[in-house]
Amino acid sequence: MSVFPYAVAGWIFLVGVYGLATSRNLVHAVGCLSVAQSATYVLLLAVGYRRGGTAPVFSDTPTTASVVDPVVQALALTDVVVGATVTALLLALVVQTAKRHGTTDPDELHELKG
Amino acid sequence: MDRFLPLVVAVPLLGAALLVGAGRRMPRIVAESVGCLCAACTAGLALVLLARGTAVSWVGGWEPYHGHSVGIVLVGDRVGLGLAALTSLLVTAVLVYSWHYFDEPPRGHAGAYPALVLLFQAGMCGFAVTGDLFDAFVFFELMGVVGYALTGYRVEEARPVQGALAFGFVNSLGGYASLLGVGLLYARTGELGMAQVGRQLDAAPRRDALVVAAFVLVLTGFLVKAAAVPFHFWLPDAHAVAPTPVCMLLSGVMVELGVYGAARVHFTVFAGPGGVPAEDVRRLFLVLGVATALVGAAMCWQQRHVKRLLAFSTVSHTGLFLVGLAAGTAESVSGVCLYVLGHAGAKAALFASTGVLLDRHGSVDECELHGRGRDMRGVGVLFAVGAFALAGLPPFGTALGKALAEEHSPWLPVVFVLVSAVTGGAVLRVTAHVFLGAGQAPRTTQPETRGDEEPETEEPAWRLPRPMIAVAGLLLAGALAVGAVPALAEEVGAAARAFTDHAGYAAVVLDGRRGAAPPGPAAWWTPTGAGLGLLSAALATGLAALAVRRALPTGRWSAPLRRLHSGHVGDYVVWTAAGIGLLSALVLWPVG
Incomplete structure (x- = not known):
């Protein structure tokens, strides 16, 4: 088992968080959130990987064949759906922010303080 | 009966689907009735299941085979079902409260608002009764996404969209x-079910770095939802701008579900020998809880925006919930449960009364409203009673809960009394300023959030809106009943004993063993607990009186703390990342 994919997942999460923290544009920030989320895809698929395993579809392979874990693939698929929902809703809110505040720069949103 | 458990999630989901599909052709009264009916049916179902004890349901019949299962399990233990019942009752109250609340449904779609509230209910009930870690994440995100949509419901205004984004x-x-x-x-x-993961970790010889990392990461999400310091920054921004009925749900149950999630994974998954040692978890909950309680109370006192003030009071009470959990005993957990029940009633009633103010005067700003509530005595009384409930005046449920949660350490009552007095006193101060016109209108010069919100309701009628006031009164009565009915406290005690039983949960879920809850002493009022409750109520009154007479120092000391609440998404994300580091440090802290 290699540590490399887990390190990649951690790195992607940190890159996403860094982007979110320093973002000057809310559309960019929504993108960064998606980047942070893709760390979860990488982690899940890395967890289920088996060296030499094929896709877990038994229509054309014998049931004794070595396959990768299908559970994490189902999880990743659900995760993609969740991510799409969150991204769509946040982008809709960004559109409304642009209309009502006239900016998409988080540094210029001053309504809620203290 | 167990097979009816999925209906706790399915009924609100189906109701929401019906409202979204047919909402355009429905008159408003039909849509709102359907919403109330679905919420009330779910509440009834949850209460019936709760009366029968624990329910376990393997969805789709994928039951465990030789102790292994690929199925998904819903576990309605008493605490989970109790929270589902609380959620459903509060959702029903909120739907009655918001009967014809908004000006007009968006683009003639009468079903939109009740559908969103029902979806929110489905997410929260699902989170409360899931026995599966991945499902917990999915329901977490479902209630999150619906929460963002409801917070930004008045999408044509500037503030709600900003709060919803944060x-x-x-x-x-x-x-x-x-x-x-x-x-x-x-x-x-290799497992996702909480009971199965817990059993596997029990078999492990000792904790290792991977389990600690998993614990910290899982807890991060739940503590963000629970608004523990330093993850709390989103909460006041969202609560200040969300429509008032939505605030009742966010503060009343959603935040508490975050605390529930943290406690659930601690007791069910990590409490065994291969998990995270109890003293590490205790340190984590204690430090975060005390910090959250103090920061929330300090910020609460400084606010003039009434909804934001109530939001910070939620933050500080959440801190007390975490402090109560830190002891980890069945008695303190039953105290936290009673506290959550009482707090849900009191806080929802306070938000409901604030909604009446906003309806009548188009503002929730303490300074602007100075003396303008003189003609609405009834609402003023509700406000004052709610304030005393927050401060922990016996026999409110909050007071009983605090009394049970604080007694396990000699210095904890100091924190509990101080925080209760400050948060209750802040609400009493608002009551005195707004409804009695006492003192002079307060002024500050710091950058802060003013309370000049847009009205959310239809043109204010001359008469006070009766359903809104009735709902607030009923909620307060509920908060009172929690502390006054001995049978309820006994049931909660049994629920807490089952909740803290790590091996018992796995036995119920995986082996189908349904024993009666282990017997234990019935928790009830003690003279000390009642005395501390009276003390904090008296201190709250004193603080409010001093504030009205301007005998307290101005809030300049709090300026650095207030500047941290910058309203900037990037800052909040940095705090969240720092919080993950803080959690790791607290868990890994070398002992002695």
Whole structure:
């Protein structure tokens, strides 16, 4: 088992968080959130990987064949759906922010303080 | 009866689907009735299941085979079902409260608002009764996403969209951290069910770095939802701008569900020998809880925006919930449960009364409203009673809960009394300023959030809106009943004993063993607990009186703390990342 994919997942999460923290544009920030989320895809698929395993579809392979874990693939698929929902809703809110505040720069949103 | 458990989630989902599909052709009264009916049916179902004890349902009949299962399990233990019942009752109250609340449904779609509230209910009930870690993440995100949509419901205004964005970014980031943790646990154990993961970890010889990392990551998401310091920044921004009925749900149950999630994974998954040692968890909950309680109370006192003030009071009471959990005993957990029940009633009633103010005067600003509530005595009384409930005046449920949660350490009552007095006193101060016109209108020069909100309701009628006031009164009566009915406290005690029983949960879920809850002493009022409650109520009155006479120092001391609440999404994300580091440090702290 290699540590490399887990390190990649951690790195992607940190890159996403860094982007979110320093973002000057809310559309960019929504993108960064998606980047942070893709760390979860990488982690899940890395967890289920088996060296030499094929896709877990038994229509054309014998049931004794070595396959990768299908559970994490189902999880990743659900995760993609969740991510799409969150991204769509946040982008809709960004559109409304642009209309009502006239900016998409988080540094210029001053309504809620203290 | 167990097979009816999925209906607790399915009924609100079906109701929401019906309202979204047919809402355009429905008159408003039909749509709102359907919403109330679905919520009330779910509440009834949850209460019936709760009366019968624990319910376990393997969805689709995928039951465990030789102790292994690929199925998904819903576990309605008493605490989970109790929270589902509380959620459903509060949702029903909110739907009655918001009967014809908004000016007009968006683009003639009468079903939109009740559908969103029902979806929110489905997410919260699902989170309360799930026995599966991945499902917990999915329901977490479902209630999150619906929460963002409801917060930004008045999408044509500037503030709600900003608050909803902060809420969305921080919560979703926390959710993804949780999912990373769930992935790590799956890598270690090959299981996703909480009971199964717990059993696998029990078999492990000792804790290791991977389990600690998983614990910290899973907890991050739940503590973001629970608004523990330093994950709390989204909460006041979201609560200040969300429509008032939505605030009742956010403060009343959603935040508490975050605390529930943290406690659930601690007791069910990590409490065994291969998990995270109890003293490490205790340190984590104690430090975070005390910090959250103090920061919330300090910020609460400084606010003039009444909804934001109530939001910070939620933050500080959440801190007390965490402090109560830190002891980890069945008695303190039953105290936290009673406290949550009482707090839900009191806080929802206070938000409901604030909604009446906003309806009548188009503002929730303490300074602007000075003396303008003189003609609405009834609402003023509700406000004052709610304030005393927050401060922990016996026999409110909050007071009983605090009394049971604080007694396990000699210095904890100081924190409890101080925080209760400050948060209750802040609400009493608002009551005196707004409804009695006492003192002079307060002024400050710091950058802060003013309370000049847009009215959310139809043109204010001359008469006070009766359903809104009735709902607030009923909620307060509920908060009172929690502390006054001995049978309820006994049931909660049994629920807490089952909740803290790590091995018992796995036995119920995996082996189908349904024993009666282990017997234990019935928790009830003690003279000390009642005395501390009276003390904090008296201190709250004193603080409010001093504030009205301007005998307290001005709030300049709090300026650095207030500047941290910058309303900037990037700052909040940095705090969240720092919080993950803080959690790790607290868990790994070398002992002695």
